[in-house]
Amino acid sequence: MAAKxxxxxxxxxxxxAPLDWIDERTAAVRATKWFLFRNVPRxxxxxxxxxxxxLTAFIVQALTGAILAMYYKPSAxxxxxxxxxxxxxxxxxxxxxxxxxxxxxxxxxxxxSVFIILLFLHMGRVFLFGAYKYPxxxxxxxxxxxxxxGMLMGFTGYLLPWDQTAYWATAVGINLNGTAPFAGxxxxxxxxxxxxxxxxxxxxxxxxxxxxxxxALIALIFVHIYLVTRLGVASPPWSKEAAGRERxxxxxxxxxxxxxxxxxxxxx
Amino acid sequence: MSDTGHDTRHVPxxxxxxxxxxxxxxxxxxxxxxxxxxxxxxxxxxxxxxFLWARDVTHDVRGEVPSIEPETRAVAxxxxxxxxxxxxxxxxxxxYTRSRFLEASTLGVGAxxxxxxxxxxxxxxxxxxxxxxxxxxxxxGPIENFPESEYVIATYLSNPSVGEVxxxxxxxxxxxxxxxxxxxxxxxxxxxxxxxxxxQPNGPIDEEARQELENGxxxxxxxxxxxxxxxxxxLYDAEGNRQxxxxxxxxxxxxxxxxxxxxxxxxxYAVGNVSGTGASAQISRYPWSxxxxxxxxxxxxxxxxVPSQVTG
Numbered sequence: 001m002a003a004k005x006x007x008x009x010x011x012x013x014x015x016x017a018p019l020d021w022i023d024e025r026t027a028a029v030r031a032t033k034w035f036l037f038r039n040v041p042r043x044x045x046x047x048x049x050x051x052x053x054x055l056t057a058f059i060v061q062a063l064t065g066a067i068l069a070m071y072y073k074p075s076a077x078x079x080x081x082x083x084x085x086x087x088x089x090x091x092x093x094x095x096x097x098x099x100x101x102x103x104x105x106x107x108x109x110x111x112x113s114v115f116i117i118l119l120f121l122h123m124g125r126v127f128l129f130g131a132y133k134y135p136x137x138x139x140x141x142x143x144x145x146x147x148x149x150g151m152l153m154g155f156t157g158y159l160l161p162w163d164q165t166a167y168w169a170t171a172v173g174i175n176l177n178g179t180a181p182f183a184g185x186x187x188x189x190x191x192x193x194x195x196x197x198x199x200x201x202x203x204x205x206x207x208x209x210x211x212x213x214x215x216a217l218i219a220l221i222f223v224h225i226y227l228v229t230r231l232g233v234a235s236p237p238w239s240k241e242a243a244g245r246e247r248x249x250x251x252x253x254x255x256x257x258x259x260x261x262x263x264x265x266x267x268x
Numbered sequence: 269m270s271d272t273g274h275d276t277r278h279v280p281x282x283x284x285x286x287x288x289x290x291x292x293x294x295x296x297x298x299x300x301x302x303x304x305x306x307x308x309x310x311x312x313x314x315x316x317x318x319f320l321w322a323r324d325v326t327h328d329v330r331g332e333v334p335s336i337e338p339e340t341r342a343v344a345x346x347x348x349x350x351x352x353x354x355x356x357x358x359x360x361x362x363x364y365t366r367s368r369f370l371e372a373s374t375l376g377v378g379a380x381x382x383x384x385x386x387x388x389x390x391x392x393x394x395x396x397x398x399x400x401x402x403x404x405x406x407x408x409g410p411i412e413n414f415p416e417s418e419y420v421i422a423t424y425l426s427n428p429s430v431g432e433v434x435x436x437x438x439x440x441x442x443x444x445x446x447x448x449x450x451x452x453x454x455x456x457x458x459x460x461x462x463x464x465x466x467x468q469p470n471g472p473i474d475e476e477a478r479q480e481l482e483n484g485x486x487x488x489x490x491x492x493x494x495x496x497x498x499x500x501x502x503l504y505d506a507e508g509n510r511q512x513x514x515x516x517x518x519x520x521x522x523x524x525x526x527x528x529x530x531x532x533x534x535x536x537y538a539v540g541n542v543s544g545t546g547a548s549a550q551i552s553r554y555p556w557s558x559x560x561x562x563x564x565x566x567x568x569x570x571x572x573x574v575p576s577q578v579t580g
Binding site for chain 1: 394398403426431432434466557558559571574
C-alpha cells in the first residue's frame with residue numbers, strides 16, 4: 001500500500017474511523033450504501049424519477065403540515081375576538097396576518113394536489129412500462145394503498161379550513177360513504193362523530209389528517225421503497241436488458257424457500 | 269437453497285372457520301353498540317373460531333414437521349459409558365414439545381394482552397359517535413308567528429350549549445286544522461335527502477318580516493311552492509316530494525307538539541312519499557335514515573340497520 005500523506009491520515013482518523021465505529025455497531029453505513037448506491041438499467045430516463053418526486057412532495061406536505069399545526073385551531077366554537085369559528089379564524093390568521101403563513105399554507109394546499117398528480121403520473125409510468133410484473137407485484141399493491149391513503153388525506157384535510165365549501169363538501173363526502181350498503185350509515189356516523197357534522201367532526205378529521213393517516217402512509221412508503229430497493233428499477237419495455245427476472249421452475253415443496261420447512265434453510 | 273420453489277402455490281386447505289371468525293368479529297362490533305352480552309358472545313366466537321382457523325391453516329405445516337429429538341439427560345452411569353446408544357434406544361417422545369408449548373403460549377398471552385389494551389381504546393374511538401346523541405326538542409316560539417298556508421324558514425340551535433355549529437333549518441307551514449279539528453303543521457328538514465346539502469326554498473324571502481326570538485330562533489317568511497338543492501339539482505314540491513334530480517325519497521320531516529301555544533319540534537323522520545297536501549296529506553313515514561339511503565322499496569334492504577334507529 002502506498003504511503004499516505006499526513007493530510008490523508010488525518011482525514012481517515014477524523015471521518016472514516018467514526019463511520020467505522022458507527023457501522024460496526026449499527027450497519028448504518030452499509031445500509032445507506034445498499035439503499036443509495038444501486039445499479040440501475042442503463043436506459044432509464046426522467047420517467048423513473050416520478051416516484052422520488054412524489055416522495056419529495058410528501059415530505060413537503062409532512063413538514064409544512066407539522067408547522068401549520070402550530071398555528072391551526074381545530075375548533076368549531078366561536079372565537080370571541082373575530083366572531084367566527086376558531087378553525088376558520090386561525091386559517092385567516094395564518095393566511096393574512098402571520099409572517100410567511102400565506103406561503104406555508106399555500107405550499108401545503110397546492111402541494112396536496114401536486115402529491116396526488118405525481119402519484120397518478122408515477123402510476124401511469126409504472127403501468128405503461130409493465131413495471132408491476134413479477135417480481136414487483138407487491139410494489140404495485142403497496143403503491144395503490146399509498147394512493148388510497150393519499151386520497152384519505154385529501155378528504156380529511158379538505159374540511160379543516162371550516163368554510164362553506166369545506167363544510168358542505170364534507171357533508172356530501174360523508175353522506176356518500178353513508179350510502180354504501182349495510183355498513184355505510186355506520187361509517188358515516190363514525191366519520192361525522194354523530195348524526196350531523198359538528199365539533200366532533202373537525203377534531204376527528206384533524207386527528208386522522210395529522211396523526212392516523214400519515215402514520216399509515218409513512219409505513220406504506222417505507223415498505224414501498226424497501227421493495228424498490230430490494231428488487232431494483234425495471235428497465236423500459238424497449239430496453240435490450242431484460243426487465244424483471246426469469247421465474248424459477250417450481251420444484252421444491254411449498255414453504256422451503258421461506259425456510260418454513262425444517263431443515264431446508266431460507267431462500268436466496 | 270437456490271432460486272427454486274418459491275413460485276409454487278402454497279394454498280392452505282379449505283376451511284369454514286374464517287367465516288365463523290368473521291361472524292364473531294361482526295357480532296363483537298355490533299355488541300359494542302347494542303349490549304355487552306352480545307359483545308362477549310361475539311368475542312368468544314371470534315377467539316374459538318380464530319383458534320380453530322389457525323389450527324386448520326397450520327395443519328399441513330405441522331404435519332411435515334419431523335419430530336425432533338428432545339434434550340434428554342441420560343442416567344449418570346450410562347452417560348459415562350455410552351450415552352448415544354441409550355438415547356437411540358429410547359421410544360419416540362410426543363411431537364408436541366416444551367418449546368412449541370412455550371412458543372404458542374407466548375403468542376397467545378401476547379395476543380390476549382394486546383386485545384385487552386386495544387379493545388377499550390378502539391371502543392373509545394368509535395362509540396362516542398353512537399351514544400348519547402339524542403337531540404333535545406327545539407322551541408320555535410308562539411304558533412301565531414306561523415301564518416296559515418305559508419312557509420316560514422325557521423333556524424334554531426339544536427344544542428345551544430355547543431353553539432352555532434348546531435344551527436339547523438326547518439321549513440314550517442301552518443296547515444290550519446285537520447278534519448278532526450287538530451292543529452296541523454308541515455315541517456320539512458332543510459337537509460337534502462340526496463347527499464345532505466342545504467335545500468333552499470324557491471321563492472322570495474320577506475326579510476322585512478324577519479323575527480329573532482330569545483333562544484336563538486330566527487324566522488323568515490317565504491313565498492315558496494317548491495324547494496331546490498344547489499349542489500346537484502334536486503327539486504322538491506311544496507310537500508317535499510321529489511320532482512326532479514337525484515334525491516331518493518321525499519324530504520325528511522319533524523314531528524311536532526304544541527306546548528303552551530308554542531310550536532315545539534320533536535324527532536326527525538324519513539318520508540317515502542306524500543300523497544295529498546297540507547292537513548289532509550297521507551305520509552308514508554319511516555324511522556330517520558342517512559341522506560341518500562332508500563327507506564322504502566327493494567333498495568331499503570341494503571340498509572337493514574341504521575345507527576340512529578338502534579341508538580336513538
